[in-house]
Amino acid sequence: MKLDFSQLNKQTKQSFIDQHAVIKKVMHGKVVVCEQCRQPLILITPEQSERPGIGCSKGCTFISLEFT
Numbered sequence: 001m002k003l004d005f006s007q008l009n010k011q012t013k014q015s016f017i018d019q020h021a022v023i024k025k026v027m028h029g030k031v032v033v034c035e036q037c038r039q040p041l042i043l044i045t046p047e048q049s050e051r052p053g054i055g056c057s058k059g060c061t062f063i064s065l066e067f068t
């Protein structure tokens, strides 16, 4: 059996790029919807939650952000 990681790495890199695109859009006030539930993604600040990031209200999409 041969393990092929090339596809996995490609997908990981792509999702990284996608996440950055989503973060940029939300930060600029553009509406991005969750791919799962079609709810708009919202910015969760450190004041609002212990886990700041960008996600939908249902929580199926969540991108954690580092606020420093």
Ligand SMILES: [Zn+2]
Residues within 6 Å of the ligand: 034, 035, 036, 037, 038, 039, 056, 057, 058, 059, 060, 061
């Ligand atoms: Zn969702």
